[in-house]
Amino acid sequence: MLEVDKLTVRFGAVTAFEDVDIKISEGEIVGLVGHNGAGKTTLFRAICGLEAAESGTVKLGGEVVTGERADRMARRQLAFVPQGKAIFGEMSVADNLRLARSAATGQGLSEERLFEIFPILREKQAEFARSLSGGQQQMLALSLALARGPKIILLDEPSTGLAPVLVQNVFEIVRQLNAELRTTFLIIDQNVEMLLRLADRTYVLKAGRMVYDGPSAELSGAALWSYF
Amino acid sequence: MIHRRNLLIATAFAALLGIGNSAYAQQDPIRxxxxxxxxxxSGQIGNWTNRGVEIAIEELNEAAGFQRFSMFSEDSEYKAQKGLEGFNKLTNVDGIDVLITSGSAVLPTIAPLADQRELVMMNVGAQSPAMAGIGKFTFSVIQLADFDIAVMANYAFDTLDFQRGAALYISNDIGQTNVVEFERQFTQLGGEMVAIxxxxxxxxxxxxxxxxxxxxQPDFVYLVGDVDVAAAATRQIxxxxxxxxILTYGGMESQxxxxxxxxxxxGLLYTQTDFDPSSDDPAIAAVAQRYQTRYGEDFTSPFIGYAYDAMMVVAAALDAAGETGEPLRAAIMDRRDFPGITGDVVFRDDGTVSKSVIIKGVRDGAFVLVDRVGASE
Amino acid sequence: MNLFLQLAVNGIYAGSIFALFGLSFALIFATTKVWHFAQGAVYSGSALIVVALATTIGLLPAILAGVVFATLGGLGCQAGIYGPLRRRGASMLVIVMASLGVTIVGENLLSILFGPSQKTLLVDVGGPIIAGGIVISRAQLLAPIIAVAVVGLALFVLYRTDFGRKVQALIGDEELMQLQGIATGPIRMACVAFGSAILPIAAVMLLLSGTGVSPYIGLPVVLIGAMSLFLGGINSMLGAAIGGFLIGFVENVALYFIPSSWQAAFTYSLFLAIILVRPTGLLGRRLIQSSM
Structure with missing residues (x-):
């Protein structure tokens, strides 16, 4: 599905990450953990075409797509939901969804299906997206990705600003989508314990280098903290 | 171009062999x-001025048989600061001997500097009454506005029998001084300015x-502004x-x-120096012909004439003075009275001139003489 | 009273035109994030073309030529200057200076091509309508209709079409929009083209009433556009149009109370007062970020 090979991104003299390898198969849920500043978000941005890589390759479905523009990557059914308020605040909830659907390339979820998953969005569809609560905004951000029907979704801190019970909800939805539609996920989250329970497999990024790649279960307790 | 090069070569040979036909022949051109x-x-008036000087120099150089004068031009945009920069470039870099200039905002800035440098300066466009006595080395070839304005105010009150006047003016020194002067003259006669x-x-x-x-509800509108601006204002009025x-002044007289x-x-009426660019007068016709030949356009604006006359005054006075600077200034004041295509140039003690003023107007899309009421002296 | 009504008529007229200036500037700023000063040269250039061609090829073809010039001019600035500078990581200040540079070079080029003086449109559009001592010219009748039509069209497209939603998204968050799989370039270019194309339309409204045009009238137009943007609120097209209308209307009606020599000072003072009281503008929610 997604293969990243020896990818390196630098900003001038500062190295964001170096020689990073990732390999994800279809239908997997994969976690990515690491310190703040370990390069996780930059790695996501580089994969989806928002940062230029200095070297290395990104392959999607077997095709080399390194250096492609973000909008082209999105049309290859790769979705990236950035951290926090990844919605169009000055547009209504309904217009947000219409925009995403108008750009759909895959078999996206219908508005009806999204409203089933997130009933609150149906209630609020006429309101400005900015007027939604933090949790509702996160649901809308996720909906924008789902409406386009991507094969793989990169989620950056989906639980930011959410109450613990809502985090459970979001992760539950990820599990559902993965089960129903075989959507592949690569997820960064501060709620490491919960993420490890969700993800089949986890990568650990430390100071710009990948230091662990293996089953999430083996990363509990002391084993996990040794990487931080 | 070839013609000019031949002239240069000829002059160079003449200088080498010491057989110049004039005392100036071995010298550098006067700058x-x-x-x-x-x-x-207002670039149009400036371009006319440049051309007026250009054709005068062309004529003088042809008459001398060598390059007696050369010309250096700078753009002042008619602004004080730009004018000062241009003045400094002309004096320090180009090393000019005489300056022909205009702009009511520019002259007050550079006139004291010209006095310091003993540089004779000819005003060919600034009509503000403030130009009188502005500097010992400054001479105005153009009639200052206060005289024109008095003629127009009189004409409006006495001949046209107007009581209620209005004014629309460009918010700069020229506009302000002209309108203040017009209001003073018109109310002194007994009229009233109902809107300014x-x-x-x-x-x-x-x-x-x-x-x-x-x-x-005025009887007339006295309009002051640059040509293009005044044209648009005329349409809107x-x-x-x-x-x-609509009453205005001679600056409007252009195609x-x-x-x-x-x-x-x-129906527009305005004051103008008693000068007709299309006159049969041989001196004017010759200049008009030269202008037409060189630029492919008709000689229409008196501003070309003022510039031409100013250059001719300089040349004539130089014949007597022999050199620029104080001797040239003294020669101009000694002689005082010079012929000119825009009317005889007769300098007063304060360096200003007095010329006949007439009332002209637009009839059937052309400028025509309306009344000689203002012709003076 | 007559004077007040006459000034109100003049105010609606000027306001209608200024609304288009506001819309043009706001649309281009919102989608490119560039203070497009070169819009001044695009404006005066297209107006000069209309004036120069109207007497030979007729008014409507001349307007079309002006629209083509403005559109190409606007697109040229974006594709030839702002875009490449941005891709090379130039700061906003550099882009603004480049834009000012284009304006000055443009003014000089136009001055060489068309001469420096003010020109008026010599097309007979029929005399004014005089009703109860109020003079209403044809242009004054036409301008509000055109302004409402253009602003209405822009708002309709913006809020009622798929394309408009893309424009809104581009204004809101360009990166997020790319992540939806939508290429931002063509949408930005379409907005620059529309914002530029309405400039000669506005210019013609002014020209029809005898207002002159010279190579040097561009920057005041940009200034009005920028003031409208601040007044109406950042990223609000309706706000900018209303802001522009208010500037034109107030500037005229104020003359009932103040001498005309105070007109500019009054307008700017009022503008400052409003901005001090409501820094986000009338319809805006956000402060304009200083990204210089």
């Missing part, structure tokens, strides 16, 4: 600076001002007040004004 605004909305409105030089829409003037009389104002120009 004539021209400092006027050639860009900006101004606009910024950058404005292109005068609707608000014209509306206020229209509400005051006539759109709102089809029957009002540019007629083209831009169109039918609205009809």
């Amino acid at each position: 004539v600076g021209v400092l006027v605004g050639t860009s900006g909305a 409105e101004s606009f910024r030089a950058s404005d292109t829409n005068y609707g608000p001002q014209v509306a206020k003037i229209a509400a005051a 006539k759109a709102l007040m089809p029957n009002v009389q 540019l004004f007629l083209d831009a104002a169109g039918a609205a120009a009809e």
Whole structure:
């Protein structure tokens, strides 16, 4: 599905990450953990075409797509939901969804299906997206990705600003989508314990280098903290 | 070009062999600076000035048989700061011997510097009354505005029998001084100024001002502005007040004004130096011919004439003085009276001139003589 | 009273035109994030073309030529200057200076091509309508209709079409929009083209009433556009149009109370007062970020 090979991104003299390898198969849920500043978000941005890589390759479905523009990557059914308020605040909830659907390339979820998953969005569809609560905004951000029907979704801190019970909800939805539609996920989250329970497999990024790649279960307790 | 090069070679040979036909032949040309605004909305007048000097120099050089004068031009945009920069470049870099210039904002800045440098300066365009006595080395070839304005105020009150006047003017020194002077003259005669409105030089829409003037129901509108601006204003005045009389001054007399104002120009009255560019007078006809040949355009503006006359005054006085600077200034003041195509140039003690003024107007899309009421002295 | 009504008529006229200036500037700023000063040269250039061609090829073809010039001019600035500078990581200040540079070079080029003086449109559009002592020219009748039509069209497209939603998204968050799989370039270019194309339309409204045009009238137009943007609120097209209308209307009606020489000072003072009281503008929610 997604293969990243020896990818390196630098900003001038500062190295964001170096020689990073990732390999994800279809239908997997994969976690990515690491310190703040370990390069996780930059790695996501580089994969989806928002940062230029200095070297290395990104392959999607077997095709080399390194250096492609973000909008082209999105049309290859790769979705990236950035951290926090990844919605169009000055547009209504309904217009947000219409925009995403108008750009759909895959078999996206219908508005009806999204409203089933997130009933609150149906209630609020006429309101400005900015007027939604933090949790509702996160649901809308996720909906924008789902409406386009991507094969793989990169989620950056989906639980930011959410109450613990809502985090459970979001992760539950990820599990559902993965089960129903075989959507592949690569997820960064501060709620490491919960993420490890969700993800089949986890990568650990430390100071710009990948230091662990293996089953999430083996990363509990002391084993996990040794990487931080 | 070839002609000029041949001339240069000939002059160089003459100089080498010491067989010059004149005492100047072995010297460098006299450097004539021209400092006027050639860009900006008033660039047209500046371009006319440059051309007036150019054809005068062409004529003088041909008559001398060598390059007696050379010309250096700078753009002042008719602004004080730009004018000062241009003056410094002309004097320090180009090393000019004489300066021909205009601009009521520029002259007060550079006149004291010209006095310090003993540089004779000819004013060929600034009509503000403040130009009188502005510097010992400054001479105005153009009539200052106060005399023109008095003629126009009198004509409006006595001949046209107007009581209620209005003014629309460009908000700069020229506009302000002209309108203040007009109001003084017109009210002294017994008239009343019922509306006085101004606009910024950058404005292109005068609707608000014209509306206020229209509400005051004046007999006439005294209009002061650069040619292009005044043409647009004329159209806008006539759109709102089809029957009002527009009075203005000689700066408008150009094809540019007629083209831009169109039918609205009809009936306009203005004061002008008693000078007719299309006259049969051989001196004027010769200059008109030279102008037509060189630029492919008709000789229409008196501003070409003022510049031409100024250059001729310099050349004539130089014949007597032999050198520029104080001797040239003294020679001009000694002789005082010079012939000119825009009328005889007769300098007063304060360096200003007195010329006949007439009333002209637009009839059937052309400038025509209306009345000689103002012809003086 | 007559004077007040006449000034109100003039105010609606000027306001209608200024609304288009506001819309043009706001649309281009919102979608490119560039203070597009070169819009001044695009404006005066297209107006000069209309004036120069109207007498030979007729008014409507001349307007079309002006629209083509403005559109190409606007697109040229974006594709030839702002875009490449941005891709090379130039700061906003550099881009603003480049834009000012284009304006000055443009003014000089136009001055060489068309001469420095003010020109007026010599097309007979029929005399004014005089009703109860109020003079209403044809242009004054036409301008509000055109302004409402253009602003209405822009708002309809913006809020009622798929394309408009893309424009809104581009204004809101360009990166997020790319992540939806939508290429931002063509949408930005379409907005620059529309914002530029309405400039000669506005210019013609002014020209029809005898207002002159010179190579040097561009910057005041940009200034009005920028003031409208601040007044109406950042990223609000309706706000900018209303802001522009208010500037034109107030500037005229104020003359009932103040001498015309105070007109500019009054307008700017009022503008400052409003901005001090409501820094986000009338319809805006956000402060304009200083990204220089």
